[in-house]
Structures are given as structure tokens and as C-alpha cells.
Amino acid sequence: MIGIGASQIDLLARLSNAAGVSGDESAVREIVLAELGSSPVKCRVDALGNLLVTQERDPEKGAPRVLVAAHLDEVGFMLTHHQGDGLFRFARVGGVDKKSILGKRVIVGREKIPGIIGCQPVHLAVGEEKTKTIPLEKLRIDVGAEATARVKVGDRAVFGTEFKQQGDILLGKAFDDRMGAATLVGLVKNPPPGIELLAAFTVQEEIGLRGAGVAARNLDPDLAVALDCTPARDFPSFDEQTENTRYNTRLGRGPAIYVADGGTISDPRLVGQLIAAAEAENLPYQIRQPGGGRTDAAAIHQQLGGIPSVSLSVPARYLHTPVSLALLSDWEAAVNLIHSGLANLQLEDIKTDR
Amino acid sequence: METYLRSILQELVRIPAPPGGEQELRNFVQGELEGMGDPMAVDPLGNLILPLGKVEEDLPAILLSAHLDEVGIIATHIDDRGFIRFTNLGSLNPGYLLGSRVRFLTGTEGVISAEGSRKSKRVPDMSKLYIDVGVSSREDCPVRVGDQAVFQGPYRDAGKRVISRALDDRIGVGILMDLVRKMSKNRADLPHRLIFVFSVQEEVRRRGIGPAAYQLKPDLGLAVDVTSTGDTPGGKKMEVGLGGGPAVKIRDQGMLADPRVVSWMIEGAQALQIPYQREILEGGTTEAANMQVSRSGVPAGCLSIPCRYVHSPSEMVDWNDVEGALKLLENLLARPVPLLNS
Numbered sequence: 001m002i003g004i005g006a007s008q009i010d011l012l013a014r015l016s017n018a019a020g021v022s023g024d025e026s027a028v029r030e031i032v033l034a035e036l037g038s039s040p041v042k043c044r045v046d047a048l049g050n051l052l053v054t055q056e057r058d059p060e061k062g063a064p065r066v067l068v069a070a071h072l073d074e075v076g077f078m079l080t081h082h083q084g085d086g087l088f089r090f091a092r093v094g095g096v097d098k099k100s101i102l103g104k105r106v107i108v109g110r111e112k113i114p115g116i117i118g119c120q121p122v123h124l125a126v127g128e129e130k131t132k133t134i135p136l137e138k139l140r141i142d143v144g145a146e147a148t149a150r151v152k153v154g155d156r157a158v159f160g161t162e163f164k165q166q167g168d169i170l171l172g173k174a175f176d177d178r179m180g181a182a183t184l185v186g187l188v189k190n191p192p193p194g195i196e197l198l199a200a201f202t203v204q205e206e207i208g209l210r211g212a213g214v215a216a217r218n219l220d221p222d223l224a225v226a227l228d229c230t231p232a233r234d235f236p237s238f239d240e241q242t243e244n245t246r247y248n249t250r251l252g253r254g255p256a257i258y259v260a261d262g263g264t265i266s267d268p269r270l271v272g273q274l275i276a277a278a279e280a281e282n283l284p285y286q287i288r289q290p291g292g293g294r295t296d297a298a299a300i301h302q303q304l305g306g307i308p309s310v311s312l313s314v315p316a317r318y319l320h321t322p323v324s325l326a327l328l329s330d331w332e333a334a335v336n337l338i339h340s341g342l343a344n345l346q347l348e349d350i351k352t353d354r
Numbered sequence: 355m356e357t358y359l360r361s362i363l364q365e366l367v368r369i370p371a372p373p374g375g376e377q378e379l380r381n382f383v384q385g386e387l388e389g390m391g392d393p394m395a396v397d398p399l400g401n402l403i404l405p406l407g408k409v410e411e412d413l414p415a416i417l418l419s420a421h422l423d424e425v426g427i428i429a430t431h432i433d434d435r436g437f438i439r440f441t442n443l444g445s446l447n448p449g450y451l452l453g454s455r456v457r458f459l460t461g462t463e464g465v466i467s468a469e470g471s472r473k474s475k476r477v478p479d480m481s482k483l484y485i486d487v488g489v490s491s492r493e494d495c496p497v498r499v500g501d502q503a504v505f506q507g508p509y510r511d512a513g514k515r516v517i518s519r520a521l522d523d524r525i526g527v528g529i530l531m532d533l534v535r536k537m538s539k540n541r542a543d544l545p546h547r548l549i550f551v552f553s554v555q556e557e558v559r560r561r562g563i564g565p566a567a568y569q570l571k572p573d574l575g576l577a578v579d580v581t582s583t584g585d586t587p588g589g590k591k592m593e594v595g596l597g598g599g600p601a602v603k604i605r606d607q608g609m610l611a612d613p614r615v616v617s618w619m620i621e622g623a624q625a626l627q628i629p630y631q632r633e634i635l636e637g638g639t640t641e642a643a644n645m646q647v648s649r650s651g652v653p654a655g656c657l658s659i660p661c662r663y664v665h666s667p668s669e670m671v672d673w674n675d676v677e678g679a680l681k682l683l684e685n686l687l688a689r690p691v692p693l694l695n696s
Binding site: 243245246247259260264265266268271287289290291301302303304305306307308350 | 373374397398399401428429430431433434439441443481498499500555558561562564565566568569
């Protein structure tokens with residue numbers, strides 16, 4: 001078993017706290033680059049900002065070229081108009097949950113200026129203000145008049161959430177997909193034997209998987225795995241009568257293997273590989289409920305002449321809101337599953353009839 | 355009249371092939387066509403590729419595609435009483451699902467019903483539907499999350515027309531298989547190379563054909579697929595109807611067909627006195643849309659078989675349209691294509 005030690009948790013904390021709204025991933029990329037600085041790998045950043053990492057040593061002859069992708073970017077905001085007095089109109093970048101943003105702290109721009117998505121004190125609210133979700137057009141990011149000079153239209157903003165650990169519980173923003181990025185850093189440092197690992201830390205996933213396809217064409221792999229973080233909606237039904245049939249994934253049941261989502265029908269041979277590895281290593285796993293949502297695999301599998309692909313996610317509650325909750329034990333199982341699932345993978349394993 | 359196409363179609367519709375689950379059907383097609391063309395290949399996504407014609411010369415290549423897959427469903431949850439929740443693979447109307455029978459690739463069959471009273475006239479949302487396979491607990495349910503199923507339904511050849519599940523696009527697959535059979539006899543005389551692609555995952559926004567087209571680098575692309583019609587009571591406004599001949603696609607939601615490909619087919623039909631229809635389809639598209647934008651662009655078009663009740667358990671096509679399409683393609687593809695030789 002690969003354990004997750006203090007340094008890996010610290011890496012996740014730094015990645016989670018860093019700001020990396022789609023299109024402005026450099027702060028996150030820098031953390032990954034620094035982390036891989038002493039490893040025997042070749043790092044390059046492509047035209048879009050994807051960080052492509054290959055091993056320095058020559059691969060074994062006939063070893064499959066395996067692309068493992070995790071995205072650097074997170075959902076957030078962009079300032080669109082200064083109304084004066086430090087109040088900025090803003091747009092969402094990616095699918096931030098509109099209902100969850102009122103009254104939250106944000107960090108604006110590369111200078112990390114603190115701000116707040118302001119809201120009316122409830123005892124002064126009148127009429128519908130008390131009960132209705134306020135539309136985005138009526139919300140502002142307020143940085144205060146004094147900070148105006150250090151903030152400009154086009155700056156991105158992220159939630160100002162600090163990472164916290166409490167035993168098995170991990171709380172923080174942007175676990176989607178810093179969890180995947182942290183896993184991939186670990187995988188690059190300790191690559192599975194018998195394969196040629198091609199790691200892609202991709203950009204712009206949250207706004208339509210715009211980075212991953214480019215990375216896949218560049219690396220031209222035999223097969224691919226997207227490491228991501230997927231919602232767990234494993235709540236009891238509040239009437240306590242009906243069964244929750246749409247939970248996507250459940251916390252504490254291990255990493256989620258994708259059979260089909262809104263963008264990819266996973267390669268059944270790769271699904272089989274992961275399940276077999278989980279069972280051989282006695283690792284918990286779950287099948288993510290087929291349905292909507294997509295990962296970088298959706299872009300990757302259709303590149304070039306077709307790239308067999310699968311996705312593997314750590315489940316987490318409250319994704320795309322200011323704070324998510326994941327379990328260290330699920331993450332640890334994911335780290336082990338991706339490592340053992342890829343170890344000694346034979347090209348023949350995916351040449352059998354799909 | 356029993357033809358090769360009529361007999362093979364019955365076999366084709368019997369085999370389930372939801373998107374991503376085309377293996378059994380692909381193996382069947384591959385077995386049927388063994389030895390008729392150049393060696394066949396299965397690409398990384400599962401497309402079956404059969405080239406036909408002289409390889410040694412630098413001849414232009416025509417890609418012909420028909421998709422193996424059909425719309426299907428996939429299990430998302432088995433509840434504590436053994437009812438199966440599911441979601442769609444491909445575009446499915448809950449109205450067609452309600453009351454239908456489905457069959458999982460594992461062989462398990464079930465019926466689709468919906469939460470709540472059945473007296474309601476409203477068609478429920480997909481999330482309210484479930485499959486009952488006749489068990490009473492989760493433990494007894496033979497279906498697992500991720501298992502795929504397709505519509506069940508008998509094949510009925512009504513002489514002039516045929517009613518069956520999965521005619522979208524087994525009818526296209528059957529036409530291409532018959533073409534391979536017919537054209538393989540004179541393959542040495544072909545003025546171009548033909549590359550037949552029996553493709554996967556068309557019903558989930560055409561994910562299979564793009565990589566195949568990328569790899570095969572055709573000079574002309576042609577999809578053979580079904581199209582909907584405007585000839586049913588209170589149906590939508592559409593010029594295409596059953597029995598009017600194969601439909602030459604001019605435009606759909608995803609493609610403006612190459613006008614040279616359109617006139618190549620129309621002039622061919624006129625010369626051969628095959629009835630044909632001009633098709634404008636406002637909803638939906640075909641694999642030709644993906645071929646057209648492959649690499650640096652490919653002239654592309656589509657020959658459509660008019661089909662009623664598309665994506666239902668009982669689709670319907672007219673044999674005249676099917677036979678017209680086959681005759682047209684057989685004649686057009688035996689001769690040099692003006693577009694490729696100018």
C-alpha cells in the first residue's frame with residue numbers, strides 16, 4: 001500500500017488554496033513544477049498552458065504509452081465591470097453553483113486581494129430579498145474602495161476557502177481537480193512499473209475540456225486515464241420514505257470508476273483492468289452512476305485515430321461550491337488503485353476485442 | 355421476395371448493440387464479410403474497417419459509413435426492492451420508453467414503468483422511470499450498475515414495408531454489407547478504393563467516426579443512415595416520406611452536404627430512373643458531419659433511408675427506398691466519381 005503522508009496532504013493543501021480559475025492556472029502549475037523539480041522527469045508547458053511531464057529514462061521496449069490527465073483549473077469568477085467604489089460586476093467561469101455564492105469571501109487577481117460577494121443583512125432585507133435567490137446580475141464582488149487600484153476588469157476570483165484536515169475528513173475548495181493533480185504528482189514521482197507514463201496537467205477543463213485534447217494529440221498515447229473528482233450526493237432523502245436513487249457516488253466507498261458519463265463511454269477493457277486491480281489489491285471501489293457530467297477523457301478519447309480511455313475519480317461532496325468535503329481514505333484508495341491498475345499493463349490487454 | 359438484404363436484416367436486428375456495446379454485432383458482421391474485401395481491422399474505439407479495391411495504385415478513397423450501435427439504456431441504481439433505475443445512451447423519448455420491454459446484454463429482460471399513478475396522461479421524466487425484471491429485492495436482481503440494455507421487439511416484414519427495432523441503423527449496415535458482397539466481385543476494376551466503416555457510438559453524438567476518418571484520410575465521405583419523415587398524422591413539416599425513394603441529404607442540423615456530392619447522387623438517380631427525395635432535416639445529423647470536418651476537410655454527404663418512429667421499439671422503413679438506395683450506390687460506386695477525377 002502507498003500511504004498518504006503529511007507531505008502529500010500538505011501538497012493537496014497548497015494546491016487547494018492556490019487560485020487557478022480556467023485560463024489562469026499558472027499559480028497551480030508552478031506548485032506542481034516545483035514539486036517535480038527534483039524528479040527525473042522532463043517537463044514542458046504547451047501553447048495552451050498544459051503541463052506535460054514525461055519520464056527521463058527510456059521506456060522499456062513495448063511498454064504501453066499511458067496518458068494520465070488531471071486538470072489544474074477550477075471554477076470561479078471573472079470581474080467584468082467596475083461600478084465604482086470597489087464594487088465589481090462579475091461573471092462565472094465554469095459551473096459555479098449560483099445559489100451558494102452569496103456572502104462568501106473571494107480572493108481576486110494575482111495580487112490576491114480579498115473581497116466578498118456582498119449580501120444584504122437579513123434583518124434589513126425586504127420582500128423577496130428574504131427568500132429568493134438573488135440573480136447574478138444583482139450581485140457584486142466588493143473589494144473596498146481603497147483596493148480598487150489593484151483590481152481590474154478581467155481579473156479572476158476564487159473562493160477564499162482555507163484547506164483543513166480533521167482526521168479522515170478533508171475540507172477545502174477546488175478538490176475538483178486538485179485531488180487529481182495531487183494524485184498525479186504522486187504517480188509521476190513513483191511511476192507504475194512496465195508502462196511509459198505520460199502525465200498531463202491540463203488547463204481549461206471546466207469551460208469545455210479545451211486543454212486535454214491538445215495535450216493528447218501532443219503525447220499520442222496508446223490509452224488514457226483521466227483522474228478527477230466527482231460529486232457525492234449520498235444524502236438520505238429528507239422525507240425518509242423514498243430511496244435516494246441519484247447519488248452519483250458515495251463517500252467512503254472508495255474511488256469511482258466510470259462506465260459511462262455524459263461525454264465518454266469508458267473503454268470496457270480499461271474498466272475491467274481497474275476493477276480487477278481493485279479486487280486483487282483488496283481496495284474499495286464504486287461504479288460512478290452513469291449519467292451527465294464529463295471529464296477530460298471525453299476530449300481525449302476522440303483524438304487522432306481514437307484513444308481508449310477511462311476515468312477514475314475521488315468522490316467529494318459539495319463540488320463547485322465554496323467548500324468541498326472528501327475523505328482521505330477514499331483518496332488513498334484512489335492513489336493505490338491508479339498505481340496498481342496501471343502497473344505492468346500490457347498493450348495486449350487492450351488489443352482484445354472491446 | 356427473399357433477398358440477401360432481407361435475410362441479413364433479420365439477423366442484424368436480433369443482435370443488441372447499445373453504444374459502446376457493439377462487440378457481438380461487430381463480430382457477426384465481420385464473420386459475414388470475411389474474405390470479401392481486403393483484411394478487416396478493428397480500430398482502437400471498436401470501428402470495423404473493411405477496405406475494398408486496389409491498394410498498389412494511388413487511387414482516391416471513398417469512406418462509406420453505417421453505424422453498428424442503436425440507442426440504449428444503462429442501469430444507474432438497483433433499489434432495495436430490485437427495481438432498476440437507468441439513464442439513456444443516445445436520444446430517447448420517455449414516451450416511447452414507458453411500457454416498452456428492454457433486454458440487457460446479459461439476457462435479462464424487463465418492462466419499463468414509472469413512479470406514481472398510471473392514470474396520469476402526462477409522460478413522466480426519465481428520472482421517474484424504472485425497469486422491473488421480475489425480482490423483489492436488490493440481492494435477487496441480476497442487473498448491476500453500468501449494465502446496458504436495448505429495446506425488445508419482434509421483426510415483422512409486411513412485404514412492402516418492415517417494422518422492427520433498431521432499423522436505425524441496421525438498415526444502413528445491411529445495405530453496406532450487401533454492397534460489399536456485390537462490389538467485391540469486381541474489385542479489381544474499381545476506379546477508386548472503397549473503405550467501409552461499420553462504426554460505433556454514433557448515437558452518443560457520433561464519437562466513433564471522427565477517429566476512423568482521421569486515420570483513413572478519405573477523399574470523399576458518405577454516411578448511410580436513416581432520416582425521419584413528415585408523412586404521419588399531424589407529423590412535422592418535412593418533405594421526406596416513406597416509399598418516395600432514398601433521400602439525398604442536402605442539409606441537416608450538423609452539416610451542409612457538399613453540393614457536388616448532392617448532385618452526384620441526384621444525377622445518378624435520374625440517369626438510373628430511381629425515385630429519390632431531397633432531404634432537409636431540421637433535427638439531428640449523421641456521421642457525414644464529422645467526416646466533413648476531419649483533418650483539412652472532406653467532401654461529404656449522406657444517403658438516407660426514410661424511417662418512421664426513429665428511436666422507438668418499432669421503427670418502419672419501406673423496401674422500395676432501401677432497394678433504391680442499394681441500386682443507386684452500387685451503380686454510382688462502380689463508376690469514376692466526377693468530383694474525384696476532375
